Amino acid sequence: IVSLNSMVSIGTAGGSCNMGFTITDPFATVTPASDAQSLWIAPPAITTSYPVSGTFYVTGLTQGSNTFTAQYKATAQSCTFSNRNMVVTAP
Numbered sequence: 117i118v119s120l121n122s123m124v125s126i127g128t129a130g131g132s133c134n135m136g137f138t139i140t141d142p143f144a145t146v147t148p149a150s151d152a153q154s155l156w157i158a159p160p161a162i163t164t165s166y167p168v169s170g171t172f173y174v175t176g177l178t179q180g181s182n183t184f185t186a187q188y189k190a191t192a193q194s195c196t197f198s199n200r201n202m203v204v205t206a207p
Contacts, residue, residue: 118184121169121201124157127194132158134189135168135197142180149187165198173207 124133136154139147153172184204188197 117171117173117205117207118153119169119171119201119203119205120155120186121167121199122155123165123198124155124159124168125165125196125198126157126159127196129160130158131193131195132156132191133195133197135200136187136189137202138185138187139174139177140183140185141178142182143178145178149189151189154189 118137120135120137122135126133134151134154134156136149136151138149153174155168155170157166157168159166184202186200186202188195
């Protein structure tokens with residue numbers, strides 16, 4: 117189970133901001149970040165911060181140590197992520 121939390125500010129109206137994660141398995145195979153398992157915001161106003169959070173159930177992991185790494189994407193000119201947290205727990 118992966119929980120993501122962040123305050124997100126956007127610098128351009130009409131854009132969106134995503135915070136997701138990649139997973140690297142014990143054999144160094146990387147599963148890319150997915151929009152379906154990410155925080156997503158397209159706020160109506162610019163320069164306002166919004167709290168965003170989400171929890172995602174991840175299946176199909178390789179046995180052993182898996183590394184989760186936060187990834188960010190902006191379709192606007194600028195997205196600012198602050199107070200970011202990612203918590204990974206076994207179900």
